[in-house]
Amino acid sequence: MRVENLSVRRDGQLVVDGVNFELLSESDTALVGPNGAGKSSLVAAVLGLLPRQKGQVWVLGHPLGPAGELPHSVRSQIAYLPQTFALQGRFPLSVAEFVAFGFDPPGPRLPWRNRSKRHEAVLVALARTGSSNLGAKLLSELSGGELKRVLLAFCVVRPRKLLLLDEAQAGLDAPASEQFQELLLQLRRQEGWTVLQVSHDLEMVRRSCDQVLCLNRYLRCSGPPTHALSAKSLAELYGPNVVAYQHQHHG
Numbered sequence: 211m212r213v214e215n216l217s218v219r220r221d222g223q224l225v226v227d228g229v230n231f232e233l234l235s236e237s238d239t240a241l242v243g244p245n246g247a248g249k250s251s252l253v254a255a256v257l258g259l260l261p262r263q264k265g266q267v268w269v270l271g272h273p274l275g276p277a278g279e280l281p282h283s284v285r286s287q288i289a290y291l292p293q294t295f296a297l298q299g300r301f302p303l304s305v306a307e308f309v310a311f312g313f314d315p316p317g318p319r320l321p322w323r324n325r326s327k328r329h330e331a332v333l334v335a336l337a338r339t340g341s342s343n344l345g346a347k348l349l350s351e352l353s354g355g356e357l358k359r360v361l362l363a364f365c366v367v368r369p370r371k372l373l374l375l376d377e378a379q380a381g382l383d384a385p386a387s388e389q390f391q392e393l394l395l396q397l398r399r400q401e402g403w404t405v406l407q408v409s410h411d412l413e414m415v416r417r418s419c420d421q422v423l424c425l426n427r428y429l430r431c432s433g434p435p436t437h438a439l440s441a442k443s444l445a446e447l448y449g450p451n452v453v454a455y456q457h458q459h460h461g
């Protein structure tokens with residue numbers, strides 16, 4: 211993915227201003243910045259879900275159209291996990307049914323076609339994400355950690371190239387968050403995904419991402435974590451009162 215001079219306006223305010231970046235194939239890039247910095251707006255705009263005020267975006271070599279259009283063949287390579295995924299009450303959709311939706315590329319869906327292949331792919335996806343015991347449960351009955359694993363099962367049920375995650379670990383406790391990140395890393399390597407993930411977990415970003423984009427309306431800094439998350443960069447991004455915490459590894 212390549213983004214040139216991207217600006218996004220919301221309610222008359224410029225919330226993303228002149229942003230440039232590139233995601234290298236099979237890399238893991240984190241998008242960090244304070245609340246309201248424009249991270250979710252940027253992700254929505256590069257997917258064509260939010261209008262751009264200006265700028266060009268190329269997804270897997272294809273230009274994003276003026277109204278966010280992409281060919282089906284490109285859209286089918288993308289998975290997007292939004293920040294919120296609200297299911298009220300006992301929404302009547304099982305985990306296995308939900309993951310099965312991920313099997314069919316965008317476009318007209320013919321549920322009777324590929325039925326046995328789809329069923330097999332769902333079982334494999336659930337197994338690969340440690341969710342085999344959840345297939346018959348309702349999606350609305352899952353815990354936060356279970357739901358995140360099932361969302362990854364949705365992503366892995368057929369091959370894709372690009373994965374965009376908006377605060378996928380929000381609401382998870384520390385062990386669940388760690389497990390989710392490990393699973394994501396494992397699947398990314400196996401599938402060859404290119405990942406862009408919005409995160410507030412700077413320690414996780416330091417440990418597992420190749421590139422960091424520091425956003426606060428415009429791109430304040432970018433590069434490998436050692437550079438982009440230095441004390442100086444963090445002070446510029448979050449203000450001088452943020453303490454840059456770094457694990458010291460001994461031995």
Ligand SMILES: Nc1ncnc2c1ncn2[C@@H]1O[C@H](COP(=O)(O)OP(=O)(O)OP(=O)(O)O)[C@@H](O)[C@H]1O
Nearest residue numbers: 220221223225243244245246247248249250251252
């Ligand atoms: N639906 C909306 N309508 C109008 N303005 C919005 C909407 N959603 C967000 N904004 C505004 O756009 C700006 C950027 O918000 P955005 O959600 O992109 O930031 P963020 O960096 O993802 O924040 P957070 O870390 O809190 O999720 C904020 O000023 C916010 O108030």
